Amino acid sequence: MTSNISDEVQAAAVAVERSAATSQLRFATAGSVDDGKSTLVGRLLHDSKSVLVDQLEAVEHASRSRGQEAPDLALLTDGLRAEREQGITIDVAYRYFATPRRRFILADTPGHVQYTRNMVTGASTAELAVVLVDARNGVVEQTRRHAAVAALLRVPHVVLAVNKMDLVDYAEPVFAAIAEEFTTYAASLGVPEITAIPISALAGDNVVTASANMDWYGGPTVLEHLETVPVGTDPSQDPARFPVQYVIRPQSAEHPDYRGYAGQIASGVLRVGDPVTVLPSGLTSTVTGIDALGAPVDLAWAPQSVTVTLADDLDISRGDLIAPSAHAPSVTQDVEATVCHLHDRPLRVGDRVLLKHTTRTVKAIVKDIPSRLTLDDLSQHPSPGELAANDIGRVTLRTSEPLALDAYDASRRTGSFLLIDPADGTTLTAGMAGDSFAARAATGAEPAADDEGWDF
Amino acid sequence: MTTVAAINGTGAAEGGDLYALSHLDALESEAVHIFREVAGEFERPVILFSGGKDSIVMLHLALKAFAPARVPFSLLHVDTGHNFPEVIDYRDRTVAEHGLRLHVASVQEFIDDGRLRERPDGTRNPLQTVPLLDAIEKNRFDAVFGGGRRDEEKARAKERVFSLRDEFGGWDPRRQRPELWQLYNGRHSPGEHVRVFPLSNWTELDVWQYIAREKIELPQIYYAHEREVFRRSGMWLAPGEWGGPKDGETVERRLVRYRTVGDMSCTGAVDSDAVTIEQVIDEIAASRLTERGATRADDKLSEAAMEDRKREGYF
Numbered sequence: 197m198t199s200n201i202s203d204e205v206q207a208a209a210v211a212v213e214r215s216a217a218t219s220q221l222r223f224a225t226a227g228s229v230d231d232g233k234s235t236l237v238g239r240l241l242h243d244s245k246s247v248l249v250d251q252l253e254a255v256e257h258a259s260r261s262r263g264q265e266a267p268d269l270a271l272l273t274d275g276l277r278a279e280r281e282q283g284i285t286i287d288v289a290y291r292y293f294a295t296p297r298r299r300f301i302l303a304d305t306p307g308h309v310q311y312t313r314n315m316v317t318g319a320s321t322a323e324l325a326v327v328l329v330d331a332r333n334g335v336v337e338q339t340r341r342h343a344a345v346a347a348l349l350r351v352p353h354v355v356l357a358v359n360k361m362d363l364v365d366y367a368e369p370v371f372a373a374i375a376e377e378f379t380t381y382a383a384s385l386g387v388p389e390i391t392a393i394p395i396s397a398l399a400g401d402n403v404v405t406a407s408a409n410m411d412w413y414g415g416p417t418v419l420e421h422l423e424t425v426p427v428g429t430d431p432s433q434d435p436a437r438f439p440v441q442y443v444i445r446p447q448s449a450e451h452p453d454y455r456g457y458a459g460q461i462a463s464g465v466l467r468v469g470d471p472v473t474v475l476p477s478g479l480t481s482t483v484t485g486i487d488a489l490g491a492p493v494d495l496a497w498a499p500q501s502v503t504v505t506l507a508d509d510l511d512i513s514r515g516d517l518i519a520p521s522a523h524a525p526s527v528t529q530d531v532e533a534t535v536c537h538l539h540d541r542p543l544r545v546g547d548r549v550l551l552k553h554t555t556r557t558v559k560a561i562v563k564d565i566p567s568r569l570t571l572d573d574l575s576q577h578p579s580p581g582e583l584a585a586n587d588i589g590r591v592t593l594r595t596s597e598p599l600a601l602d603a604y605d606a607s608r609r610t611g612s613f614l615l616i617d618p619a620d621g622t623t624l625t626a627g628m629a630g631d632s633f634a635a636r637a638a639t640g641a642e643p644a645a646d647d648e649g650w651d652f
Numbered sequence: 653m654t655t656v657a658a659i660n661g662t663g664a665a666e667g668g669d670l671y672a673l674s675h676l677d678a679l680e681s682e683a684v685h686i687f688r689e690v691a692g693e694f695e696r697p698v699i700l701f702s703g704g705k706d707s708i709v710m711l712h713l714a715l716k717a718f719a720p721a722r723v724p725f726s727l728l729h730v731d732t733g734h735n736f737p738e739v740i741d742y743r744d745r746t747v748a749e750h751g752l753r754l755h756v757a758s759v760q761e762f763i764d765d766g767r768l769r770e771r772p773d774g775t776r777n778p779l780q781t782v783p784l785l786d787a788i789e790k791n792r793f794d795a796v797f798g799g800g801r802r803d804e805e806k807a808r809a810k811e812r813v814f815s816l817r818d819e820f821g822g823w824d825p826r827r828q829r830p831e832l833w834q835l836y837n838g839r840h841s842p843g844e845h846v847r848v849f850p851l852s853n854w855t856e857l858d859v860w861q862y863i864a865r866e867k868i869e870l871p872q873i874y875y876a877h878e879r880e881v882f883r884r885s886g887m888w889l890a891p892g893e894w895g896g897p898k899d900g901e902t903v904e905r906r907l908v909r910y911r912t913v914g915d916m917s918c919t920g921a922v923d924s925d926a927v928t929i930e931q932v933i934d935e936i937a938a939s940r941l942t943e944r945g946a947t948r949a950d951d952k953l954s955e956a957a958m959e960d961r962k963r964e965g966y967f
Contacts, residue, residue: 220675288830289809290802292855299675301853313830320832431671441688446721454720460685460834465671489684489716497671501684501717514692538830552835555692612833621816621839623829 218294221427224303224318224351226342227328232359236328236397236418237291237304243404244419246293288318297423311338312345312571312586313538316626319349320612323427326355326418327378331364331394335377341571343378347385348534348588348632350608353425354382354390357418362396366409385574391425393418431497435523436464437602437610439554440516444503456487456503457512462554462609464520466504467495473521474512475600480521481506498609515556517600517610525610527598531560534569534604534632535591535615537583539624543591543615544582549624551595553613559596560615566590583625591627603630676862683710683850684717685834686813690795690848691717691724693838697795697848698755700784701727701746703739704913705870706799706851708746709859712868713850714797715750725797726753730784732776732915733760734894739913742871755791757783774895777915785821788845795838797848803855813852819843856911857936864929875932876909876924887920911936 227233240246259265291302303318305311319325325346329339346354356378364370375392382390393402394413401407404419416424444456470483485505486496496502504518512518519525531551537543543562551560568580568589583589593615604611615625673681690697699714701707714723729743747754759779762768768779788796802809812828814836829837838846851859863870881888881904882897889896891903894917908921909932926932 218675219672220678289806290853291809292803292853294855294857299858317830317832321834428672441685442692442718444718444721448720451720458688458717460681460688487719489680490719499678499681500673501681501688503719550839552837554835555689608833612835614832614835614837616837616839620841621837623831623837626830626832 218298219427220299220301221324221422221425222301222303222322223324223326223422224305224315224322225326225328226305226315226318226345227326227359231328231330231333232397233328236326236357236359236395236403237302239397239400239403240302240419241291241293243400244293244295288314295419295423298427300422312341312588313536313626315342315345316349316536316538319345319351320608320626322349322351324353324355324422324425325351326357328357328359329374329378331358331360331370331374334374335381337572339378340381340573343382343387344385344571344574347382347387348536348628350605352388352429354387355418355421356382356390356392357397358392358394359397361394361401361407361410362399366394366401366407368410368412371413391415391421393421429498431461431463431465434464434498434607435525436466436470436518436520437462437498437525437607438466438504438518439556439610440512440514440518441555442514443512454505455509456485456505457518458501458503459518459555460501461496461498463498463607465495465497466502471521472506472518473524474510475517475519475524476527476598477511477516479508479510479512481508481510483507515554517554517556519600525600525602527600529595529598530563531593531595531599531601531613531627531629533591533593533613533627533629535583535589535625535627537585537587537589537625539617539622540585541617541622541624542582542584543625548618549593550616550618551593551599551613551627552616553599553601554610556597556599557616558599559618560593562591563594564592566592591625601629604628605630605632676858676865679854679858680713680716680862682834682853683713686836686848686850687714687717687797689836690797690838694795694846696791696793697725697797698728698788698791698793699723699725699797700799701729701743701754702799702913703729703735703743703746703871704799705859705863705874706801708868708870709854709862710797710799710850711746711750712866723750723752726755728755728757728784728787728791728793728796730757730780730787731759732780732917733758733763734776734892734916736871736873736890736913736916738871738873755787757787759783762786773917775915775917776894777918780915781821788821793845794840795846795848797850799851800849801851801854801856801859802849811849811852813849814838815847815849816840817845817847821845823847857933860929860933860936864933871913873910873913875929876907876927878905878907879921880904881906881908881921888922889920890916892916 225233225237289304291304293300303322305314305318327342356375358371358374371394379390393415394410395402395418397403401409402417404417406417438459438461440457441459444458446454466486468483468486472483473480483504484507486493487503488496488500545562545565547562549560551558565580565583568577568583568587602610611629613627614623617624699710718724759776762783763770768782800808802811810825812831816829817823840846880891882891882901884901888908891897897903907925909924909926910921912919924935926935
């Protein structure tokens with residue numbers, strides 16, 4: 197580290213510190229084994245000055261003791277003993293870095309070991325996914341899987357990073373052909389926004405600093421794009437959803453009759469005075485107060501954690517959903533969903549499971565597994581009977597109690613659920629309610645490239 | 653908190669920016685959600701409370717999450733016997749102020765009755781695991797909140813928000829439950845418990861900015877003050893009965909502060925003249941060392957020191 201760099205670091209860091217009210221972007225990376233994902237992540241962290249001296253020293257020390265000449269930036273991210281021993285990434289890890297413009301939470305997902313469930317995990321909370329492609333190989337099966345998972349999980353923004361441009365002489369036609377092929381494919385899945393960027397993670401082209409080797413490229417670097425992509429959603433576009441987490445009843449001299457419903461607004465905007473319906477009971481009332489962690493407010497929005505009071509003393513408990521009476525979801529005991537099976541124990545027709553949806557956990561039976569999806573070509577395998585680890589398929593479930601379930605494409609928060617093994621509590625399956633491209637392909641319907649139903 | 657009266661009624665027309673949350677508000681909302689999930693799903697949760705800044709922020713968030721009711725959790729302090737007196741004082745004042753119940757698990761007691769043996773290097777930090785697991789078992793705690801953050805250390809970067817521990821308190825990184833969306837799975841069998849990390853997504857700077865924003869009082873040792881220290885393994889340690897200084901180590905008076913507060917035997921001070929929180933934030937923002945790299949001896953024991961301790965039941 198030269199003193200020159202520490203000055204820059206200091207300037208950048210102090211700028212970050214001055215802006216405690218910056219926005220935050222959660223994003224995930226996806227890439228297969230040798231396409232340079234660890235190098236890209238290492239480069240992003242390193243060139244954005246997010247690697248501190250003691251971390252770099254530890255990496256240099258570990259690299260030397262392995263007989264490597266240059267510091268191996270992948271060691272920055274491979275945190276487990278087994279990962280370092282085997283030189284692979286086993287599990288999703290979360291990284292944090294910041295620039296003066298934004299804070300970043302990066303879900304660093306492994307490329308090849310059990311890729312689907314790991315990417316599903318990383319993508320479930322991501323607002324942006326970076327899909328890496330080796331410029332020499334172009335769009336391969338793995339790339340299509342990554343695009344399909346990003347589409348399935350409804351990640352709002354996708355970046356195609358065409359890596360190793362240094363190995364194809366920084367040639368524009370190579371990049372243009374890959375970008376064209378990927379964009380066409382991803383758009384057919386319904387991915388709403390795709391940004392393609394030619395990079396060399398190893399040489400540092402277009403990752404943090406603009407490349408001098410590709411003056412034909414006029415777009416942003418990876419970091420610039422991460423810093424400027426719009427985050428969050430406009431909650432006013434979505435109906436309010438308020439899953440009750442916990443009932444707050446102080447029963448103290450100061451608050452003898454206080455009864456507040458605590459929760460995190462899952463979508464939309466909640467206002468004092470809103471007529472609301474409580475599901476699944478269907479009871480109605482009016483919002484009389486909203487407490488935003490200490491301050492009474494007139495309105496609050498997703499994803500704020502608040503406490504709500506209602507005009508009527510209703511029987512409401514954890515697991516109930518408060519929604520505007522004019523836009524309440526329907527309730528059902530028959531759930532149709534696309535699922536990604538996560539566990540080595542397969543999911544079979546007839547299995548009795550627990551289903552956790554928002555704050556509500558109910559019993560459920562797997563009534564049918566109508567199809568399994570092959571991610572490589574999006575073909576359907578009918579009636580597979582069971583889903584193995586990393587399989588994606590359609591499932592129908594019957595629940596013991598009604599659920600106020602939205603479609604996942606309307607709300608990632610109230611359209612998602614987990615299946616849990618009642619015997620030992622194992623998380624078995626991740627579920628997304630309603631239709632998906634998987635279902636459309638099964639029925640032979642055309643996937644809509646300009647699907648206006650996309651709404652995050 | 654960004655609110656409201658000014659935009660009430662016009663928000664819907666004006667689009668998304670009005671509804672933006674700052675990153676601190678987003679982190680706060682997420683942490684509160686985690687506290688309430690635990691309150692809703694577990695029988696006997698406890699907050700690990702050391703009097704360090706992360707556990708202080710945890711308690712502050714818990715107080716906000718359940719207001720105007722009381723925090724429905726008790727506190728547990730694993731007392732190494734080598735704590736900074738200012739921190740113990742802070743702990744006891746806080747417990748009294750909020751009418752909380754405090755459990756203390758004492759490393760010294762375990763050493764005195766022979767269940768633990770003092771290490772040759774005098775460090776008691778790794779010895780905390782046994783009294784911690786003992787307290788969890790005896791009190792049948794089923795959820796244990798820790799202030800661990802994923803930015804602290806590369807093994808912690810792999811940690812889940814809800815982390816299932818077996819009957820030995822062990823963490824097996826290869827058998828972790830995948831954690832998707834905001835759906836936390838707290839199911840566990842008798843004897844098992846779940847460690848919960850509401851500050852998982854916070855960085856050191858976030859914690860300090862939040863402390864500044866919320867005007868949270870901290871033990872004074874977090875701010876620059878003159879104190880006696882001596883040099884060992886490149887760190888400024890506080891002299892004390894725990895085993896320092898030894899021959900050849902000399903005590904001097906320096907202007908220092910602490911970035912982390914753990915056991916005196918392994919927590920180093922940093923040279924600093926930051927006496928206000930704004931100065932502390934400036935100092936951290938410009939620091940070229942991570943918090944643990946700068947001040948924690950126990951993480952330097954081996955490349956996988958944290959992972960190994962976590963496997964044994966440490967946080």
